[in-house]
Amino acid sequence: MKAFQITEPGVSQLIELPAPEPAPGEVLLRVRCVGFCGSDLNTYRGANPMVSYPRVPGHEIAGVIEQLGEQVGDGATEWSVGQHVLVFPYTECGECSACRRGRPNCCRYNQTLGVQRDGMMAELACVPASKLLAADGLSPSELALVEPLTVGAHAVARGEAAAGEHVVVFGAGAIGLGAIASAAYRGAVITAVDIDADKLALAQKCGATHTINSASEDLAARLAELTDGHGPDLAVEAVGLPATFRAAVEIVCFAGRVVYIGYAKEAVSYETKLFVMKELDIRGSRNALPVDFEQVIAMLRGGDFPTPEVVSHHGTLNQAGDLLASWAEAPQRFTKIQIDFA
Template sequence: MKTVICEEPGKLAVADQPIPQPGPDDVLIRVKRIGVCGTDLHIFTGNQPYLAYPRVMGHELAGIVESAPAGARVQAGDQVYVMPYLSCGRCVACRAGKTNCCTNIRVLGVHTDGGMTEYLAVPQGFVFKADGVTLDQAAMIEFLAIGAHAVARADVKANERVLVVGAGPIGMAATIFAKLRGARVYVLDGRADRLAACATALGADGTVELDTSEAGADKARLAELTDGEFFEVVFDATGNAKAMERGLEFVAHGGRYVLISIVNSRISFSDPEFHKRETTLLASRNATVADFETVLAAMRAGKIPTDALNTHKLSLAELPSEFPKLLDPGAGVIKALVAC
């Protein structure tokens, strides 16, 4: 089978590997679609803190079951999606139902080899039917679930003012699910094309272009939009430490600040600003089974503009040559899907 391996930062290679032999608890999947995630781009550029090379990337996965254990909830021929966070089920987080932050977690494509390959064996507990959606849609469930999880963490309510900082796929996912809860959602980003997509495809209530100068015109505009009160909920989805530190300035007094992003460095805030707002600071990591189900239900109901999100398609064989192009802002990539 063809497998794409990231041998080191900046280098992808196609290798011929044997089809995996599934263990007694494994489902063997014929991988049909792979979503390219920001994590994959960070692995390619050498900016992912939880990874050793070489690595087979890919954790946004959809496919067809080739074989499954007797009594499994999926059977040969089923269309499925994969929950790529392989949790242990025993640790303090798992016992509390927080499998997304399992102390022994192994994320496909990060801690262990993932799905940029033609066949993949996955423990049956992490494979779910994807009835009622297309393969393209099924491959987008995972990144959308990260946004859904963040919105659930914040307990976003109808009519709350929400700011999403960073209009990449994860920020767009948070925008979608905050809107579905009835919030008034605004998006801050430096890319006009992504702001336009948030406004036209996602129904954002307003967009503001980032201003990194000392003038701070973006902050003034955000203040204007909220009568100087700013936002009950702010999500950071930038992957930028300075942006994460600055985002506290946009949180209303009594508000919640949710960091979806992760960076391989320390971040800090002004303690007086943090305290005078009595800010609730939340990390949001991965997603749970319930979040995946939330996304699937919304997809089936036609509430997610998946066609607008999927801007690029390519084949597994094209990845080594085409992957670097996905890093070019001029390419206008929101979500690229790889077809196998």
């Protein structure tokens, strides 16, 4: 079977691998659609410290069950050949402090598909049946979009966004759009912040009430205007720049919450008195929980999310390398790339 591999920084290729056979408790999937993630871009650029090479990427997955391994069907969920599914791509040890506290999404020993272990950008793949999720009625493109949207949804859940609250989201890329859509699903008022007019227009279609182009508008003044001078209740950072890390703390209201999804590319210096003066809750957000997947699936079933516009580029497995290289050269041109398997 064919698979796509990032061989070393800046180099990718199609390779031939033997077709896998499902072990007991596993299913064999025929892959239908896989999305490229920002972690894949960092792997290609040589900027992902969790990756060793070569690596098959792919953890945003839609597939069809091709074969059931032994002992599949013994659990609470019955699976069947021909069923369309998506994959929960994280592992958990069950024993570390995070797992014991019911937060396996940030398991100390987590291994995400396509990052610490090979992913599923291949024609066939085996996966434990316990990691499958059904989402009847969603297209392959929507199924593959669930996982990246859950990352933003989990950040909004970490920030405890509530109906009527004002939420500001820094960054209108795929992850930021997931946060925007999730906050809107909860009934919040959302302001999207970006420097790209097209991405801000897309943010509005995903549920943003207001937009701010921080390259041409005064961010603090505009947010003060929109919040009667108080600042937003919750700030979600989905960019990963020191400037936006600081801005989230500076513009959020007193007794507000800040949630960081992005990794800053360098050390961040703060005016730490704001942490104390405002008595802020500052939280990190990593991956997602099953409940986040359930929420995003329900949101997509509602039919209001603009999937065809959020997925800015489609390609075949043969085009995967060129698309990844183009994304690395001009990231502002891309929101989400999905590879479709015939």
